[in-house]
Amino acid sequence: MENERLIKTVQTAFKLSGLNINRKCCLHLARQLRNIDAAEHEHWICRIVEYVLAQDLVEPCVSVDHIKVALKECLRPSNSLQETETILNVLDGFRVPKIKYDVTNKKFVIEQSVPNLFSEPVDKSLVIKERLELLWHRTMQNELFAPVKFGEVDTVRVKLRQIEYLLSLSEAKDVYVIGMLAQLTERQYYLEDASGYVKIDLSQADYQAHLITEGCVVLVRGDYEDRVLVVKTIGFPPSETSTESRARFGTANTFGGHHPVSLKTSEKLRNFEENNPDEMIVFISELWVDDQIVLEKLKLMLEEFSNFPPVAFVICGNFLSFPPNVTSSQKLKEGFKRLADIIAGYPEIVQNSKFVLIPGPHDPGAPRIFPRAPIPGYVVEDFIKAIPKTVLATNPCRIQYCTKEIVVFREDILTKLCRNTLYLPDDADIPKDYAKSIISQSHLTPMALPTVPIYWKHDQALQLYPTPDLIVVADQFEPYNTEYNECFVVNPGVFSKNDFPFKVYIPGENKIEDSEMEKEDQS
Known part of the structure; x- marks a missing residue:
């Protein structure tokens, strides 16, 4: 009788x-709860229900496996982390979840990725279509462009039009359109979306954003006449903060990794982060292992750093000082062995720091198509033997440290x-403009596909939605550190030149420090 009552509860x-x-x-x-005082049954059942819900079930049906996982978490010490609550995790670019808009259910959804380099022709069209749809529906949820509700009068909001609306008219004044810039005929730009395309005249355009290229999704205001949209203003769709984006997903894991829910919601990881404010991640680019x-x-x-080892050294290529040739693999293998010998001289660093290696454009291995596969294992096998905490990462890759989300890209x-x-004015702040471009476009390379080749089935590896906390773009450009829409965008600079610059990120304080090794230290 008591057992039946417990089952019913x-x-x-x-x-x-x-x-x-x-x-x-x-x-x-019920069998698991028999050894617990009856007065505590209700408390334990509530806790188990919470842990089952935290498993982010696909369907609302509970299995015995779900109960076992929940019981295991309930019995875990309160201050310990779950198995999937990792302090530092490097995520494979080929397994980044895709965020897309589900037109049928009218909401953003998450699709898990499976590595697949063999695409169908339709996948290329889907890349462009899904980029457009994401930005269109993101913009439609902005308070300036959101549809007016029935019976509501609002003279401030702007009505966005699709291109098919323009094509059905002979002329239209002061219309707002979102579309992708395309050069369908030589030296003539068009604006296109899923409903059609229209020729545009940019001769009178006021550029409200810089670094607008073919392949960008832009917000245009202009007059439509004689089958041409005469552009008055052109810029990027309005961006939104990470907090605003995440509100649409609840606790779902949009960043990637094994944890069923977003680690940004983990109180244990947040406490660990706050209790270790001095932890650091070091970012280095262009470390030439063949240069003494x-x-x-x-x-x-x-x-x-030997007395206070960072959590990780994230090192981007190129790893050789010369363009690729037949000797590259052997030189790289020898250079990494010398690098391992140097690092092995600091046991505290070997024991406590991870070394994340990201290939550069000229490093041997996979072709220059993104996401790019890691450095081949045989090249760094001696390095891995000496430095066990080595991670061979894709380019780009994602790094999760406690509740912080980081994207690293070498190009x-x-x-x-x-x-x-x-259009690029003489006084343009290029790093700031780039930060605005990629965050507004929710993509690392908002350009035409021939300019930056991408595996069609893995465009989401370069997706930036919701916006991460830090984007590291390792570039030949001079070092910079900028911020846009609550996100840091930084370039460590070329370590092997000038004053040997690098960046230090302090997650506990969410702060970037500029560092360098001065020339006069050279021997």
Whole structure:
């Protein structure tokens, strides 16, 4: 009788939380609760329900496995982390979840990725379509562009039009349109969306954003006449903060990794982060392992960090000082062995720091298509033997440290953007403009696909929605540190040149420090 009463209590608790639980699961849970004082049953059942809900179920049906996981978490010490609550995790670019807008259900959804380099022709169209849809529906939820509700009078809001609306008219004044810039015929730009395309005249345009290139999604205001949209103003769609974006997903994990819910919601990780305010992540780009002077500079840097080892050294290529040739693999193998010998001289760093290696444009291995596969294992096998905490990462890759989300990308992207931009004034702040561009476009390379080749099935690896806390773009451009819409965008600079610059990120304080090894230290 007592057992039946307990089973009924379990069923009621799960039903009140919107979950379906069968009798087998109830019996399993009731057996586990027999050794607990009856007065505490209700408290334990509530905790188990919370842990089941935290598993981010696809359907509201509870299985015995869900109950076992929940019981395991309940018995875990209160100050310990769950198995998937990692302090530092480097995420594979080929397994980044895709965020897309579900037109049928009228909401943003998350799709898990499976590595697949073999695409169908339709996948190329989907890349452009999904970029457009994401930015269109994100803009439609902005208070300036949101549809007016029935019976509501609002003279401030702006009505966005699709291109098919313009094509149905002979003329229209002062219309707002979102579309992708395309050069369908030589030296003639068009604006296109899923409904059609229209020729545009940019001769009178006021550029409200810089670094606008072919392949960008832009917000245009202008007059439509004689089948041409005469542009008055052109800029990027309004961006939004990470907090605003995440409100649409609840606790769902949009960043990637094994944890079923977003680690930004983990109180244990937040407490760990706050209790370790001095933890650091060091970012280095262009570390030439075949250059003795560069290795000596790195040794001096490691000496400085030896007493307080960072959580990780994130090192981006290129790893050789010369363009690729037949000797590259052997030189790289020898250079990494010398690098391992230097790092091995600092046992505290070897024991406490991870070394994340990200390939550069000229490093051997995979073709220059993003996301790019890691450095081949055989090249760094001696390095990994000496430094066990080595991670061979894709380019780009994602790094999660406690509740902070970091995206690292190695590509000389600013040169390409400046070369292809429609308008760039002399007084442009290029780093700031780039930060605005990628965050507004929610993409690391908002350009035409021929300019920056991407695996069509893995465009989400370069997606920036919701916006992370830190974006590291390792570029040949001079070092910079800028912020836009509550997100840091930084470039460590070329370590092997000038004053050997690098960046230090302090997650506990959410702060970036500029660092360098001065020239006069050279021996």
